[in-house]
Amino acid sequence: MSLTRTAISGMALAAASATAAAARDQVQVAGSSTVLPYASIVAEAFGENFGFPTPVVESGGSSAGLKRFCEGVGANTIDIANASRAIRDSEVQACADAGVTDIIEVRIGYDGIVFASQQNGPDFAEFTPGQWYHALAAEIPGEDGTMKTNSNTSWTEIDESLPDAEILAFIPGTKHGTREVFEEKVMLQGCEDTGAMERMMSAGMDEDAVEEACMSVRSDGRSVDIDGDYTETLARVESNANGVGVFGLSFYENNTDKLKVATMGGVEPSIETIASGEYPVSRPLYFYIKAAHLAAIPGLKEFAEFFVSNDVAGPGGPLSDYGLVPDPELAETQEKVASEAVMN
Amino acid sequence: MTDATAPGAVPSGAGQGSLLARDTRTAKRNAAEGRFKIYGLVAVCIGIAALIVLLTSILTSGLSAFRQTTIDMQVTLDEERLDPSGARDYDEMARVTTFGYAPLLRDGLQATIAAAGIEADLDPGDAMDLISDESIAQLRNRVLDNPDLVGQTIDLTVLASGRIDGFYKGRVSYASAELDSNVSPEQLRLAEALEERGALRTGLDWRFLTAPDASDTRPEAAGLGVAILGSAYMMLIVLVLALPIGVAASIYLEEFAPQNRWTDLIEVNISNLAAVPSIVFGILGLAIFINFAGLPQSAPIVGGLVLTLMTLPTIIIATRAALKAVPPSIRDAALGLGASKMQSVFHHVLPLAMPGILTGTIIGLAQALGETAPLLLIGMVAFVREYPDTPLDGGFFDPATALPVQVFNWTQRSDPAFVERASGAIIVLLAFLLLMNLTAVFLRRRFERRW
Numbered sequence: 001m002s003l004t005r006t007a008i009s010g011m012a013l014a015a016a017s018a019t020a021a022a023a024r025d026q027v028q029v030a031g032s033s034t035v036l037p038y039a040s041i042v043a044e045a046f047g048e049n050f051g052f053p054t055p056v057v058e059s060g061g062s063s064a065g066l067k068r069f070c071e072g073v074g075a076n077t078i079d080i081a082n083a084s085r086a087i088r089d090s091e092v093q094a095c096a097d098a099g100v101t102d103i104i105e106v107r108i109g110y111d112g113i114v115f116a117s118q119q120n121g122p123d124f125a126e127f128t129p130g131q132w133y134h135a136l137a138a139e140i141p142g143e144d145g146t147m148k149t150n151s152n153t154s155w156t157e158i159d160e161s162l163p164d165a166e167i168l169a170f171i172p173g174t175k176h177g178t179r180e181v182f183e184e185k186v187m188l189q190g191c192e193d194t195g196a197m198e199r200m201m202s203a204g205m206d207e208d209a210v211e212e213a214c215m216s217v218r219s220d221g222r223s224v225d226i227d228g229d230y231t232e233t234l235a236r237v238e239s240n241a242n243g244v245g246v247f248g249l250s251f252y253e254n255n256t257d258k259l260k261v262a263t264m265g266g267v268e269p270s271i272e273t274i275a276s277g278e279y280p281v282s283r284p285l286y287f288y289i290k291a292a293h294l295a296a297i298p299g300l301k302e303f304a305e306f307f308v309s310n311d312v313a314g315p316g317g318p319l320s321d322y323g324l325v326p327d328p329e330l331a332e333t334q335e336k337v338a339s340e341a342v343m344n
Numbered sequence: 345m346t347d348a349t350a351p352g353a354v355p356s357g358a359g360q361g362s363l364l365a366r367d368t369r370t371a372k373r374n375a376a377e378g379r380f381k382i383y384g385l386v387a388v389c390i391g392i393a394a395l396i397v398l399l400t401s402i403l404t405s406g407l408s409a410f411r412q413t414t415i416d417m418q419v420t421l422d423e424e425r426l427d428p429s430g431a432r433d434y435d436e437m438a439r440v441t442t443f444g445y446a447p448l449l450r451d452g453l454q455a456t457i458a459a460a461g462i463e464a465d466l467d468p469g470d471a472m473d474l475i476s477d478e479s480i481a482q483l484r485n486r487v488l489d490n491p492d493l494v495g496q497t498i499d500l501t502v503l504a505s506g507r508i509d510g511f512y513k514g515r516v517s518y519a520s521a522e523l524d525s526n527v528s529p530e531q532l533r534l535a536e537a538l539e540e541r542g543a544l545r546t547g548l549d550w551r552f553l554t555a556p557d558a559s560d561t562r563p564e565a566a567g568l569g570v571a572i573l574g575s576a577y578m579m580l581i582v583l584v585l586a587l588p589i590g591v592a593a594s595i596y597l598e599e600f601a602p603q604n605r606w607t608d609l610i611e612v613n614i615s616n617l618a619a620v621p622s623i624v625f626g627i628l629g630l631a632i633f634i635n636f637a638g639l640p641q642s643a644p645i646v647g648g649l650v651l652t653l654m655t656l657p658t659i660i661i662a663t664r665a666a667l668k669a670v671p672p673s674i675r676d677a678a679l680g681l682g683a684s685k686m687q688s689v690f691h692h693v694l695p696l697a698m699p700g701i702l703t704g705t706i707i708g709l710a711q712a713l714g715e716t717a718p719l720l721l722i723g724m725v726a727f728v729r730e731y732p733d734t735p736l737d738g739g740f741f742d743p744a745t746a747l748p749v750q751v752f753n754w755t756q757r758s759d760p761a762f763v764e765r766a767s768g769a770i771i772v773l774l775a776f777l778l779l780m781n782l783t784a785v786f787l788r789r790r791f792e793r794r795w
Contacts, residue, residue, distance in 0.1 A: 026743060041561055049484075057726060058725060229756045253526070254758040311441070
């Protein structure tokens with residue numbers, strides 16, 4: 001009985017208030033936790049400088065954000081989805097099915113992914129993708145191309161220049177967009193660099209199987225998936241002297257007193273080396289705007305334009321101070337936002 | 345116990361033993377009792393030790409959130425920069441963004457340092473890192489509120505940046521500053537020089553309780569204002585909805601409803617609902633209140649409704665227990681004197697059950713206050729900087745967060761200064777919970793009657 005009552009009173013209340021809820025005067029953003037700090041920095045500055053209320057920014061991950069973005073058009077759906085990867089075709093399709101046909105894609109800059117260990121730990125100074133492949137791959141092909149379980153336990157076994165420390169890596173879990181970048185730009189690259197890929201090919205494996213074998217990570221406890229945030233990775237690295245963690249550049253820059261970073265392929269990660277493309281492990285960051293909301297939600301266009309303005313996203317702006325690598329093609333992005341150019 | 349009297353279980357030597365001399369079996373039983381007491385004591389000690397560890401870790405890292413380092417400085421408000429037209433027109437002046445105010449603050453800080461007679465070999469940009477980015481917005485708001493200030497030199501007290509603040513709270517040292525890319529030993533030396541001249545000090549600051557959240561670059565400015573308001577709004581909604589509905593349902597079920605299969609079914613369901621994981625209510629809230637009824641996301645109204653659903657079973661169970669505890673003789677006496685069923689309930693049973701009902705309600709509210717999971721799905725785990733309006737102006741529909749959400753958000757931020765903020769928020773949350781539970785204890789002590 002009480003349940004029915006509750007439901008009825010809840011419904012009645014909801015119905016009574018639905019009219020009040022129709023209008024919304026602040027921009028709503030959700031999505032990638034990598035983009036979240038940047039989006040909240042911009043939201044804060046936007047609220048301070050414009051007559052509009054400060055946008056509400058949620059996190060939850062790129063996929064979750066895009067899923068909510070694609071729920072439909074209307075005041076009770078979000079206006080902007082942040083993503084640390086480009087939108088997938090399947091997601092564009094899902095959006096279109098729900099009536100979200102016009103989407104504006106905005107690239108805000110690049111994010112570097114760095115490999116760091118604790119200050120007092122072994123001297124991890126230089127890594128190459130090949131070393132990481134040998135350290136973390138589940139199976140490595142032998143000389144004749146037959147797959148053998150990865151038996152490396154110490155970094156010196158892989159390369160004598162590396163410290164004699166147990167292999168223990170904290171890498172982003174599979175729900176993170178960062179994992180995809182790690183697999184592609186480190187594991188796959190390392191697989192290719194070390195010639196493992198060639199050996200697998202010549203042993204008669206097809207291309208998909210090779211790619212999968214290259215990117216599969218060992219599961220014997222030497223590689224630990226971190227499903228939480230970088231704060232969790234940091235806590236794990238701080239409690240394991242031999243641990244090496246995978247972090248975002250901005251997170252590392254905020255914790256340089258606790259972490260020391262290693263070079264990748266001989267290049268030190270920094271805003272400059274990532275912008276120039278020398279540092280190999282980086283990825284673009286995006287946000288997606290629902291074009292249908294531009295007219296309905298006050299401040300949405302102004303917010304998007306402010307986000308990509310030179311003062312904010314350009315070199316020396318607050319975002320690059322925080323660790324975002326400015327997009328060299330920012331002017332084109334600004335043009336795209338101004339003209340509300342939608343994805344085809 | 346039975347074996348003491350069971351025939352054949354008489355120990356050898358029984359009958360000769362004196363009641364005053366302990367035989368082996370008594371000794372054994374006494375030892376078992378002693379051991380049990382020790383187990384119990386150990387369990388209690390473990391509990392207390394865990395509590396002490398938890399509280400000390402939270403208090404040591406969180407109490408500093410209530411103290412803040414501030415810097416006094418003078419800023420010259422250059423008319424050329426802030427209001428080139430000289431008309432003091434608000435719209436015209438609002439066009440100068442915080443990016444336009446930053447140089448003024450930078451020059452002002454340089455002048456302040458020079459006036460204090462400090463020789464610092466820092467370039468103005470690095471010196472600027474001593475003060476919070478929040479101060480730029482603070483200055484701009486002050487000028488826009490009072491345009492006549494343009495052209496004058498004003499005194500301004502600004503927040504020190506998170507790293508400098510951390511230096512005075514023991515989080516940052518010269519050794520860590522060597523390695524830190526966000527602060528240098530020179531900046532710390534400048535801060536110490538300012539402190540010597542009285543321009544920089546660390547003191548109690550209640551802004552932590554009133555200010556809204558701030559972005560990752562300004563941990564020093566982040567506060568709990570929006571979260572406390574959001575939590576208060578939700579508790580209000582829960583109280584207003586869950587108490588009457590819960591009490592009405594319990595009275596009906598306990599006093600009026602016939603005992604049949606249906607009421608049994610309802611009873612089982614209520615007990616079941618009380619044990620449903622709270623995230624399930626969040627999913628329900630998303631589906632019903634947001635997607636179906638079209639209520640706004642991130643709003644306390646939706647949070648309040650979801651938490652109401654979550655709290656109802658707790659309140660119903662507590663209320664029914666309280667009603668059951670009222671002796672039947674009270675009801676019989678009332679009925680015997682000619683009161684109707686309704687009169688007996690409302691005039692006699694309910695007042696006597698009230699302390700129990702209120703206690704149950706408060707405990708239910710306290711449980712709802714600490715919930716994060718159901719709020720995750722309805723968009724309340726968010727970065728919200730605008731205070732919601734008053735309830736009369738539709739504040740229930742404005743975006744807000746909640747106290748536990750703020751803790752969750754802050755623990756994910758990269759700047760270590762947010763650890764202090766998160767612990768501070770936990771202290772505030774614990775204080776509220778303690779207050780509510782104390783009220784519950786007080787009500788019980790004050791009004792409870794025993795038969």
